[in-house]
């Protein structure tokens with residue numbers, strides 16, 4: 001068998017959380033570790049793909065041989081992803097913040113007195129997965145998203161696939177009891193146009209290899 005079935009295949013992977021500034025010293029974020037996205041970038045690279053990993057702030061080291069782009073906010077992530085176009089494949093594993101503060105303060109927000117707390121006004125961040133999925137002639141041939149849900153996991157993911165316009169969605173349950181966020185294991189469902197395929201619980205590395213193999217098989221079938 002071909003050891004490098006993805007040789008020369010340009011792949012964009014997003015990973016990690018984004019940080020959205022409230023002021024120069026504070027931000028809002030989420031518990032994403034970046035582990036699943038980094039594992040995917042590595043697995044794709046090992047099958048020969050030419051990988052660009054656009055990552056928010058994480059504690060991880062970039063995998064060897066991957067073109068690594070570090071960003072902080074959702075808007076920066078979108079710009080970095082658009083810069084990485086055209087690409088054959090896009091895999092959006094980042095937990096992008098859905099909202100950012102409409103007008104981050106230029107100076108540190110100060111306590112006024114002991115009772116009054118600031119009121120923050122939010123606006124929606126760009127949806128990177130939807131933007132790449134609906135990017136017309138520049139659209140990657142295969143766009144894959146994730147759906148982190150805490151209830152109705154597969155139902156929500158099936159409608160998310162249609163709403164965003166991506167080809168595949170990997171859905172997982174991120175309820176605190178599952179330990180998925182920050183943990184080393186993941187229980188995923190792969191949703192494509194034909195329906196829902198449950199995967200056994202496995203390490204994030206194993207899930208990344210399984211996904212990469214499936215992508216290679218898909219490209220071979222569609223070649």
Ligand code: C5P
Nearest residue numbers: 092093094096126127128129145146147
């Ligand atoms: O809508 P939701 O955040 O659940 O969608 C998750 C999927 O969309 C993930 O693939 C995530 O990387 C992507 N996403 C994105 N940009 C956003 C929000 C989500 O790329 N602003």
